[in-house]
Amino acid sequence: MSEFLTVIRPSPRFHLGLKELWDYRELIISLVEREIKVRYKQTLIGVLWVVIQPLATMTIFTLFFGRLAKIPSGELPYPIFALSGVILWSYFASALSGASHSLVEHKPLLSKIYFPRLALPLSAVCVGVVDFGINLILLITLMIGYGVTPHFTLIFAPIFLVLTMLTALSVGLWLAALNAFYRDVRYVIPFLIQLWMFASPVVYPSSIVPERWQWVFALNPMVGLIEGFRWCISGHGALPSLMLFSMGVILILLIGGIAYFRHIERTLADWI
Amino acid sequence: MSQTPIIQIVELSKKYRIRPRERYIAARERLNLILTRPWKAFRFSARETFWALRDISFEVEEGEVIGIIGRNGAGKTTLLKLLSRITEPTEGYAILRGRVGSLLEVGTGFHPELTGRENIYFNGVLLGMSKEEVRRKLDEIVEFANVGEFLDMPIKHYSSGMAFRLAFSVAAHLEPEILIVDEVLAVGDIEFQKKCLNKMEEVSRRAGRTVLLVSHQLNQIRQLCTRVVWLEAGRIRMIGPTLEVTAAYEKSITSEDERLSPGQRTSSQKGSFRRWRLIQPSEAPHILSTFGPVSVEFQLEINKPLRGLVHGVALMTLDQRVLWSTYNNFTSLKPGVYHLLYNFEMLPLNTGMYLWRVSLYDEDGLVDVWDGLPYMEVQLPNFQHMYDNWIGPMNLPHRKEVRYEESLYPTTIS
Numbered sequence: 001m002s003e004f005l006t007v008i009r010p011s012p013r014f015h016l017g018l019k020e021l022w023d024y025r026e027l028i029i030s031l032v033e034r035e036i037k038v039r040y041k042q043t044l045i046g047v048l049w050v051v052i053q054p055l056a057t058m059t060i061f062t063l064f065f066g067r068l069a070k071i072p073s074g075e076l077p078y079p080i081f082a083l084s085g086v087i088l089w090s091y092f093a094s095a096l097s098g099a100s101h102s103l104v105e106h107k108p109l110l111s112k113i114y115f116p117r118l119a120l121p122l123s124a125v126c127v128g129v130v131d132f133g134i135n136l137i138l139l140i141t142l143m144i145g146y147g148v149t150p151h152f153t154l155i156f157a158p159i160f161l162v163l164t165m166l167t168a169l170s171v172g173l174w175l176a177a178l179n180a181f182y183r184d185v186r187y188v189i190p191f192l193i194q195l196w197m198f199a200s201p202v203v204y205p206s207s208i209v210p211e212r213w214q215w216v217f218a219l220n221p222m223v224g225l226i227e228g229f230r231w232c233i234s235g236h237g238a239l240p241s242l243m244l245f246s247m248g249v250i251l252i253l254l255i256g257g258i259a260y261f262r263h264i265e266r267t268l269a270d271w272i
Numbered sequence: 273m274s275q276t277p278i279i280q281i282v283e284l285s286k287k288y289r290i291r292p293r294e295r296y297i298a299a300r301e302r303l304n305l306i307l308t309r310p311w312k313a314f315r316f317s318a319r320e321t322f323w324a325l326r327d328i329s330f331e332v333e334e335g336e337v338i339g340i341i342g343r344n345g346a347g348k349t350t351l352l353k354l355l356s357r358i359t360e361p362t363e364g365y366a367i368l369r370g371r372v373g374s375l376l377e378v379g380t381g382f383h384p385e386l387t388g389r390e391n392i393y394f395n396g397v398l399l400g401m402s403k404e405e406v407r408r409k410l411d412e413i414v415e416f417a418n419v420g421e422f423l424d425m426p427i428k429h430y431s432s433g434m435a436f437r438l439a440f441s442v443a444a445h446l447e448p449e450i451l452i453v454d455e456v457l458a459v460g461d462i463e464f465q466k467k468c469l470n471k472m473e474e475v476s477r478r479a480g481r482t483v484l485l486v487s488h489q490l491n492q493i494r495q496l497c498t499r500v501v502w503l504e505a506g507r508i509r510m511i512g513p514t515l516e517v518t519a520a521y522e523k524s525i526t527s528e529d530e531r532l533s534p535g536q537r538t539s540s541q542k543g544s545f546r547r548w549r550l551i552q553p554s555e556a557p558h559i560l561s562t563f564g565p566v567s568v569e570f571q572l573e574i575n576k577p578l579r580g581l582v583h584g585v586a587l588m589t590l591d592q593r594v595l596w597s598t599y600n601n602f603t604s605l606k607p608g609v610y611h612l613l614y615n616f617e618m619l620p621l622n623t624g625m626y627l628w629r630v631s632l633y634d635e636d637g638l639v640d641v642w643d644g645l646p647y648m649e650v651q652l653p654n655f656q657h658m659y660d661n662w663i664g665p666m667n668l669p670h671r672k673e674v675r676y677e678e679s680l681y682p683t684t685i686s
Contacts, residue, residue, distance in 0.1 A: 004449070006372055008284075008357060009365035030397045034383065034390070041385040041426075112380045113398060114357035266360040269353065270288065 010266075017262055021116050031123035036130060050131045051138050054090060058083040065203045074205055075236040077146045080139070085202035087135040088229045091128045092164050092222060093193045098124035099172025100189050103180045107272050117265035118258070121176050125169045132161060139233065151235030160229040167221045167250050173257030177264045180272045201226050221246040276369065277331035278450060278482050279355075283364035284328040286350055287321050324350040326506045327364070334370075334449075335480040339487065339497035339514065341521055346503040348486045352376060352454050355484065370449030370482070373400055377454070379439030384428035388419055388438055391427055395442045409445045416471070417441035444471050447479070454486045472496065489591040490518050491624070522625055525647060543574040543605075545630050545642035551613070561651045563669050566619045570630050570644070572610040579604045580635035585614065588627045590647065595626075595665050621650045622667040 021028075040046040058079055065071045066078030073081035099121035103110065106120050136157065140150055179185040200222040209217045217223055224243035230236070264271075325347045332338055340348050354361050356374035381398045382391050392413055396406035406413075414423055417437040419430070427435050453472075473496060475481055487493050493500060493514065500517035502510040510517050549557035552567040560566065570585070581604070586597035612630075628644035655667055 004369070004371045006357070006368040007365060008354060008361060008368070010360055010362060026403055027397050030394050030403075034386065034394050037390065038383055038385050109381055109398070111358065112377045113374065115398070269359045 091132040095125040095168035100175035170254035278334040279332035281366040285363040286325040287362040337483040339493040339500040342503035347506040373446040373448030374452035544640040546571040548644040578634040584631040
């Protein structure tokens with residue numbers, strides 16, 4: 001008889017199950033691969049879409065917020081300022097919405113086969129990493145075009161990516177679980193993402209928020225991450241002091257999210 | 273053998289809520305309830321729940337092939353879902369000592385845009401193989417599925433038969449110590465079904481793999497299983513050697529008292545089929561034991577005048593394969609009771625259980641569809657090949673004759 005042993009019983013309340021998730025890493029990688037492969041099948045210009053979207057957004061933001069509204073962008077030219085915010089934000093937005101829909105979208109898998117359900121939101125937030133990488137190259141190219149030298153701190157970019165990923169995951173877990181029960185959530189997600197963008201320093205610098213409201217502003221973890229990411233690519237500006245605070249918020253949301261998710265995943269197949 | 277059983281199931285139970293409308297409760301509705309009657313929002317009274325499985329206990333030794341039978345809703349699929357960890361039991365526990373592979377559906381996770389090869393990899397990993405394992409078995413899988421040159425084509429261009437073959441082939445090459453299979457062989461063409469059955473038989477015999485198999489096809493169960501668990505209304509009705517349990521099960525679904533009440537099916541108020549019986553031969557109303565002429569009668573009750581009627585009848589195997597069917601038109605029928613008679617010169621069927629399905633449609637649509645209960649049992653001498661694999665639904669009496677044609681071989685040699 002083999003070393004494999006499965007005990008099936010009503011499970012204890014609190015259990016993160018991260019080790020099992022590690023055992024299923026090949027499945028998570030396969031899910032990511034599959035999603036990426038499927039995404040641009042039967043499209044005319046395929047991967048070009050990855051760069052068209054941020055470029056178009058950047059152009060519009062530059063026109064309206066940079067030129068017309070004259071929003072300050074510190075020492076960075078506004079297009080670079082906007083694009084750096086946009087690429088991190090669009091990664092975040094796609095990761096969050098992917099994670100939130102991941103359970104409902106994979107309902108057929110959930111009801112027919114066992115795997116740790118966390119694999120779904122987790123792989124959903126990983127899918128956008130490739131697009132982000134391509135966009136980062138685009139950003140660096142444009143920076144050089146605008147005469148902004150990339151700073152050595154650029155090597156920290158992956159840290160900001162990972163933190164953004166965790167932020168998307170922490171909120172995505174809650175939304176994914178809620179979405180499985182209440183399909184209303186599906187309609188809330190795009191709305192939420194849009195509002196959240198305007199509450200984050202994507203088109204404006206966080207310095208325009210009054211001093212005494214800074215801590216409320218920093219409750220939004222994306223504030224520290226976007227500002228931090230700008231600092232890291234250009235060396236301009238400073239790492240926001242409230243970033244540690246944001247990290248704390250993420251950590252609480254994440255642990256809570258995993259615990260809640262684990263709680264509902266046990267009988268998820270009966271509900272969804 | 274006094275070894276530890278490979279599967280131990282102890283008082284396994286699963287409770288569900290019966291509130292179909294609650295499946296998609298809108299958040300608003302729930303919120304409303306929380307605000308207005310908070311004490312009610314999170315409580316479900318016993319009336320709203322039911323036990324899909326109750327106190328299931330049994331053990332399985334290594335290498336056994338266990339069949340699970342029972343009517344629809346008896347809890348077969350729930351049991352497999354619990355053992356495959358798709359959902360959790362409410363009470364009780366089960367211990368599985370070995371790598372578990374579960375196959376509740378063939379082709380789970382197949383994506384139409386991906387190629388055959390890409391789908392093989394994803395599906396394999398999903399079923400619990402490592403990528404390396406899939407790579408090693410790729411040629412074997414492709415060969416078994418017989419998809420050859422289509423391997424690098426998106427499977428949306430496959431025929432459904434091909435896609436099924438590919439999917440089953442991946443699953444068949446899984447090498448778990450415990451395999452859980454739900455009714456997956458009910459689809460696909462007959463030839464391939466046979467191939468799959470043989471493959472499963474081969475692996476379970478040779479590799480000593482333990483298998484739990486749900487099937488409605490008692491022939492399959494008899495062919496593959498060493499022991500059978502018969503579930504009824506969430507409990508074990510009987511467990512024991514295959515032939516004993518399947519025979520008892522067949523007897524129970526045949527017996528009169530187990531008949532479904534007419535209210536349980538999709539019939540309109542306009543009319544319904546009431547019963548069926550054999551009126552020739554007349555010894556037993558639901559058992560066929562002659563090669564002679566047969567008359568089958570269906571009783572139909574019409575409640576309202578109906579126009580533009582189409583009446584269909586089909587003789588089917590219990591796994592829903594149609595053996596024969598026909599239909600008739602009636603311009604109109606007035607309310608009353610009708611006897612519809614079908615007279616056959618002979619019904620040369622193989623021994624076993626069969627189903628008469630009758631239907632009636634009027635100009636507005638469905639009036640009634642009824643799967644005639646009890647099933648028809650055929651008890652005839654068998655004129656067929658002795659191996660299960662070569663037994664078909666037809667059981668034709670015949671005369672053998674051998675003729676020697678002399679002209680071809682002149683006898684001048686002597």
